[in-house]
Amino acid sequence: MNYEITLEISYDYPNAVKDARHILRVRPRAEPGQRVTAVSLAVSPKPSEAINERDFFGNQIDHVFIQPSHDEMTVTMKAKVSVGRGALDLDATPSVGELIDVAHAARLSVPSAPMHFLGDSRIVRAMPALTGYAMDALDMSAPSGAAILAFAKRIQKEFKYAPGATEVDTPLEEAFRRKEGVCQDFAHVMIAALRGMGVPAAYVSGYIRTIPPPGKRRLEGADAMHAWVAVWLGAKTGWRGFDPTNGILALNDHIVVASGRDYSDVAPIDGVLITAGPHTTKHSVDVKPIGEFSEPGVATAIPRR
Incomplete structure (x- = not known):
């Protein structure tokens, strides 16, 4: 199966954040049976520093430092992934x-x-x-x-x-x-x-x-x-x-x-920030099979998440 995936995570802060350091784990990983053909990551406000690396377990990690004062933040990840895992006897x-x-x-x-x-x-x-x-x-x-x-x-x-x-x-x-x-x-x-x-x-x-x-x-x-x-x-x-x-x-x-x-x-997002009061967050993901037409009658149920 070939997929187009879009993830968006947004935060709204009641009081301005002075600065923030975040660790993001949102990029699909390449591994046997799963191939990543394209991926992009956008963070708003634009980070003052951004580093991408792999952790001990091989996961893609993005370290971002947002220095300008901000009252909201959005993370948007887009990827194309091919998945073909063999059957298990x-x-x-x-x-x-x-x-x-x-x-x-x-x-x-x-x-x-x-x-x-x-x-x-x-x-x-x-x-x-x-x-x-x-x-x-x-x-x-x-x-x-x-x-x-x-x-x-x-x-x-x-x-x-x-x-x-x-x-x-x-x-x-x-x-x-x-x-x-x-x-x-x-x-x-x-x-x-x-x-x-x-x-x-x-x-x-x-x-x-x-x-x-x-x-x-x-x-x-x-x-x-x-x-x-x-x-x-x-x-x-x-x-x-x-x-x-x-x-x-x-x-x-x-x-x-x-x-x-x-x-x-x-965890998709970790980090440390300086602010006061609670915040609200929204999280949405769209996983779309490439080449799929939104025709009725293709399946049987919605998996629980």
């Missing part, structure tokens, strides 16, 4: 038990090595309740790919997708106890549960194509940044995506922006 993956043994025996320390995604991180930590949740769901003798997809489907079924029920800083244990939240919560629950068992799991942020119901046009700007989980399925299969919010594999409708240990590694 779920039954050809090692058993859950074998996967755990292999992961703990791995000694590589490259950024994609499973060792970085087994222990606690800033937001995700092993908890007996979550480990027990995974142990109850995963058959140690079953193929890991099939077992983990079934686990993602279980989370999708048992948790309520409820925008506004949680905040970015809502503790993981609270989201798990309440069995509700948004894609960030679903991903963190799945990661913590899998790591508790010894299965390497990473947090992925990105964009997802939304598909209109039969007879309806695709809504421009209706998409949002999404989160899902990448799981290491052994050296042969490598990392593959699982979307617990929708209970599906992350295939060609998912566009990866950044991957890390949890949300704190991949």
Whole structure:
């Protein structure tokens, strides 16, 4: 699939910002199965300094310093991306038990090595309740790919997708106890549960194509940044995506922006600024398949984000 993607994040400050330093993680990343053919980033007001680099995990990072006093800021990213991930034979993956043994025996320390995604991180930590949740769901003798997809489907079924029920800083244990939240919560629950068992799991942020119901046009700007989980399925299969919010594999409708240990590694925008009072923000994403005509009757449902 070929996509045109437009992201816009805007901030309105009640009092002027003296100066601001931001870290942006909004550019789609190039990786196996995903090719970025064009990308542009615009920040308003124009930054006094701007540096683009890659972080330890290979994510595209933009550091911007805005020195002029300002009462609003807008980030606009546009990209063209080609996605073509191969099908995954779920039954050809090692058993859950074998996967755990292999992961703990791995000694590589490259950024994609499973060792970085087994222990606690800033937001995700092993908890007996979550480990027990995974142990109850995963058959140690079953193929890991099939077992983990079934686990993602279980989370999708048992948790309520409820925008506004949680905040970015809502503790993981609270989201798990309440069995509700948004894609960030679903991903963190799945990661913590899998790591508790010894299965390497990473947090992925990105964009997802939304598909209109039969007879309806695709809504421009209706998409949002999404989160899902990448799981290491052994050296042969490598990392593959699982979307617990929708209970599906992350295939060609998912566009990866950044991957890390949890949300704190991949937040779209971080930074420090000098101002007073609360601010308001707006966030919109449009993921448009290139060559797609907005004809009715193409799809079945709108994925939850």
